[in-house]
Amino acid sequence: MKKRGFSLLSHRAGALFLAPAAALVGVFVLLPFFWVIFVSFTNRTLLGKTALSPDFVGLGNYFALFDPATFFTRGQFGFSLILTTQFVLLSALVGQALLGLLLAWLMQTIPPALKRIVEAAVIAAWILPEVVIGFAWFAFLDYDHGTLNAILTGLGLPRGDFLLQQPFWVIVVFNTWRGAAFSMMLFNSAFSSIPPSYFQAADVAGASSWQKFRDIGLPLIRGHVVTDLILITMWTFNVFTPFVLTNGGPSYRTELLSIYNYRIAFREFEFGKGAAVGVIIMLINLAFALIYLSVGRRKAKAVEQ
Amino acid sequence: MRLSFGQLAARIGFSALAATIGILFALPLIWFIFAPFNARAELGVSIPDPWTLQNFLTVFGNGFAMRGLLNSLIQSVGGVILVAAAATLAAYALSRSSIPGKGLVTYVLLLFSSVVSGTAAMVPIFLIISSVGLMDTHIAVILVFAGGLLPTAMFILRDFIDGIPRTYEESAMVAGASPVQAFFDVALPVIRPGIVVVVVWAFVNIWGSFLIPFILLRSDDLMPSSVAIYSFYSEAGTPIVTLLAAYSLIYSLPVIVLYLFVSWKFGFRFFGGIKA
Numbered sequence: 130m131k132k133r134g135f136s137l138l139s140h141r142a143g144a145l146f147l148a149p150a151a152a153l154v155g156v157f158v159l160l161p162f163f164w165v166i167f168v169s170f171t172n173r174t175l176l177g178k179t180a181l182s183p184d185f186v187g188l189g190n191y192f193a194l195f196d197p198a199t200f201f202t203r204g205q206f207g208f209s210l211i212l213t214t215q216f217v218l219l220s221a222l223v224g225q226a227l228l229g230l231l232l233a234w235l236m237q238t239i240p241p242a243l244k245r246i247v248e249a250a251v252i253a254a255w256i257l258p259e260v261v262i263g264f265a266w267f268a269f270l271d272y273d274h275g276t277l278n279a280i281l282t283g284l285g286l287p288r289g290d291f292l293l294q295q296p297f298w299v300i301v302v303f304n305t306w307r308g309a310a311f312s313m314m315l316f317n318s319a320f321s322s323i324p325p326s327y328f329q330a331a332d333v334a335g336a337s338s339w340q341k342f343r344d345i346g347l348p349l350i351r352g353h354v355v356t357d358l359i360l361i362t363m364w365t366f367n368v369f370t371p372f373v374l375t376n377g378g379p380s381y382r383t384e385l386l387s388i389y390n391y392r393i394a395f396r397e398f399e400f401g402k403g404a405a406v407g408v409i410i411m412l413i414n415l416a417f418a419l420i421y422l423s424v425g426r427r428k429a430k431a432v433e434q
Numbered sequence: 435m436r437l438s439f440g441q442l443a444a445r446i447g448f449s450a451l452a453a454t455i456g457i458l459f460a461l462p463l464i465w466f467i468f469a470p471f472n473a474r475a476e477l478g479v480s481i482p483d484p485w486t487l488q489n490f491l492t493v494f495g496n497g498f499a500m501r502g503l504l505n506s507l508i509q510s511v512g513g514v515i516l517v518a519a520a521a522t523l524a525a526y527a528l529s530r531s532s533i534p535g536k537g538l539v540t541y542v543l544l545l546f547s548s549v550v551s552g553t554a555a556m557v558p559i560f561l562i563i564s565s566v567g568l569m570d571t572h573i574a575v576i577l578v579f580a581g582g583l584l585p586t587a588m589f590i591l592r593d594f595i596d597g598i599p600r601t602y603e604e605s606a607m608v609a610g611a612s613p614v615q616a617f618f619d620v621a622l623p624v625i626r627p628g629i630v631v632v633v634v635w636a637f638v639n640i641w642g643s644f645l646i647p648f649i650l651l652r653s654d655d656l657m658p659s660s661v662a663i664y665s666f667y668s669e670a671g672t673p674i675v676t677l678l679a680a681y682s683l684i685y686s687l688p689v690i691v692l693y694l695f696v697s698w699k700f701g702f703r704f705f706g707g708i709k710a
Contacts, residue, residue, distance in 0.1 A: 137530040137531070137600060137604070137613055138526075138527060138531035138613050138617075140531065140532070142531070142614065143527040143531030143532075144527075144533065146524060146526055146527035146531075147523070147527045147533070149519070149524070150520040150523065150524035150588060153516070153577065153580050153581045154543065154546075154547075154585060156562070157559060157578055157580070157581025157582060158546050158547060158555075158582065161555050161559050162550050164558035164561065164562060165555075165557055168561065173561075228455075231455075232452070235451060235452040235455075238445060238448050239448055239449045240449065243456075244452075246456060247453065247455065250456045250457075250463075251459050252693070253463060253690075254462075254463070256638060256642075256689055257642070257686050257690075258641065258642035258643075258644075258659075258660060258686060258689060259644050260644050260663050260664075260682075261466075261685060264673070264678055265462045265463055265465060265466060265682075266462055267477075267673075268469075268477040269461065269462040271477040273478075274476050274477040275477055276462070276464065276465060279478060279479070280461075309459075337444075363548060367551055367553070367554070369553055369645050373644065387552050387554070388553070390553045391553045394553075394557045395560070395649060400557060400561065403557045404558065406554070407554035407557045408554075410552070410554035411550065411555075414549040414551070414554070415545070417548075418548045418549055419545070422541065
């Protein structure tokens, strides 16, 4: 950025303009980060003696979370951590990213009217309020009357009580469906920033759509793909929406880390332990955010040069 | 342009594939087109016979549900005003003043806004809100939303303001305007489209959000729609389908309207990049 001879706002006016945002972000973003670390070293609870004067327990909460005897048990920290990792891999990196990429590529060639309709359906899944979406899926998957089972019966396939039998795959498909729109739109705008002449030259050479995708489209949007993967990984890792569909159950089988954290802190009111879970989640977030920012910086540098 | 047979087949195949995916995406939502207008709606999709507005009348008569919509409106509008005002001022300062450490501020904000999010942030926020005695109030919900949405709102607006030439304000100041006048009378009208985007984005986010009010509120008469909707479950936990369907539609309406407004005014892309 170039330095200008004078700035439009004096330091004092600038500080004044910044003050409201700084106060809000300070109290509700920065302070919680440090507060949660502090609470994670205590045995604070909602009620009882430890609510008012919690004891310092050192790393006790962390040892409890990583206790090897129960680590992999359903409803425990390790189980949720592994479940969340699988959830992110399958629903974000495979589901959302691949489906988004496919949709964005299809959008380049299909008639505009169809494009608008398909986009509307995909985006509707993304913007409608989460409780509404949760109920829509609850109805969709219902064993007796649900649309899905009606279709399966129509096709001569066996019915399934998916929320009970395959709850993990339900939330994977659910999250793919819910979030594919973002990847689609990101890749869509990335594809449309490629000069059309590249594709026209390939057409003249008789290239197939797959060849154009592999040799022109994908290499040119590589940077966008990296951005997309990091962003959807971070969002999916923190997502709470599956809670409105499954409540974390049945028997903890869909209890993602965010839902586990909620249960420990706000159902069982063990704030100290809940805070320790929060700290671990935030550390993982921090790792992703640092990767994201370093990628962004490298890109910015490449643009400058 | 003439297409060879192969290209034509590929085009048709692509359209068919896109249409199929579109239908799969729409399937779970089709229910919402019919059930609200069916007095005997169940969890299955069925064409109403006859079509009726009875479900809506029952919802309108339900005080708690209506109160939920009002509460959603209070919290969304309050949050949006706070976010838009604070973000505009801050983004303008970051763009136009030469405060030392601007780059660092931006970097730290970006970092923390993505680190402190979701349930993990709710434990300390719950404790902070309860220690200042704001538990179970509208203002708590509004403040927490504002804090969470501000960093992203500031980036959107800073990008936008950086793209506006400084000469507008410079010429106003040459003509004798003070910096504050230059901001309010010259810069603000030019920034307005950016503010509209932030307003819509923040509104949709707060309106649809469930976790924050769910954790910070306890009284029935403060609950927004996202939580109040659970009043349409019977004691046994089974949903009263007809009312849920109608209420869901009413509750979703502002989001749908705003989406149509944004796509008409800015196209899809604008909405795309900015949902947190």
